[in-house]
């Protein structure tokens with residue numbers, strides 16, 4: 001995504017100030033609007049006052065801290081898991097999984113529309129890598145059939161939810177393809193964690209799946225309202241990942257201030273399921289409204305709505321027109337998963353009012 005000249009001058013939420021003007025905000029990834037929650041801000045402020053910004057020590061040194069203990073406790077409760085591992089950015093999640101969880105015979109199959117972080121991770125893993133067509137189980141099956149060498153085992157890597165197109169990876173199809181080969185699937189759940197599934201735990205929750213063959217990494221920086229990458233699972237496994245990852249061992253741990261904010265945001269997300277329910281209602285209202293106005297959209301629980309460029313619809317022109325009408329949406333040209341020619345990316349959040357969604361739908365109706 002190119003940098004823009006626009007500046008946000010307020011906390012993020014359903015309405016923000018951009019370039020000194022208040023607008024309805026349908027951008028970004030703060031789907032539960034927790035980043036600006038007063039309790040999250042207070043938690044960060046209290047820890048900043050009490051302990052300063054960070055420990056400036058690795059957790060293997062004197063870097064252990066009650067703030068990290070609280071973050072781990074909240075993450076385990078949220079994800080209903082034994083243990084959680086944190087690292088400085090969700091971008092590193094796939095690198096950590098590939099660094100710690102692959103063996104010599106893994107052959108990576110990567111979705112052609114995968115996020116930058118997956119391409120970097122695959123490249124640095126130095127494993128044999130084959131690209132399969134975006135979200136195509138048929139092409140994946142074909143590529144495995146044609147490309148897997150004797151003794152190799154397939155390792156499929158993909159975004160769980162694609163950041164611009166908003167599409168969900170067809171995980172059950174992938175699982176049935178890799179099963180006969182005893183393969184595995186690693187998913188980057190950056191946009192699913194906090195949103196998808198009954199408990200908002202992400203893609204596995206969405207498909208109601210428990211599988212030893214699927215590993216996910218996530219981020220606290222989007223729906224979950226904080227900052228930092230996260231991998232959760234059984235204690236024994238997390239300990240192994242922790243001890244064998246160069247990134248986890250060698251990078252400074254999360255700043256205490258963001259760890260404290262993340263812990264509070266996770267607690268709020270878990271104890272206020274109404275936030276997720278409202279988000280779901282808002283997503284449905286926006287998708288149904290745009291469909292009624294003539295847009296071809298799937299009925300999914302993803303807060304990212306993608307309106308691709310086509311004849312008589314120029315995302316750049318419409319984006320500028322909308323901002324004139326007091327509505328901010330993203331015009332995306334070249335981020336991963338962006339359709340050819342660019343798209344308008346509309347992000348729905350839990351705190352949008354019905355009036356705001358109606359205004360958005362009305363403003364986009366004559367473009368459908």
Ligand SMILES: Cc1ncc(COP(=O)(O)O)c(C=O)c1O
Pocket residue numbers: 089090091092115117159161162163188190191219220221228229
């Ligand atoms: C699919 C995907 N994975 C990973 C990331 C990076 O996560 P983080 O911002 O926590 O580094 C992003 C975007 O930020 C993303 O869209």
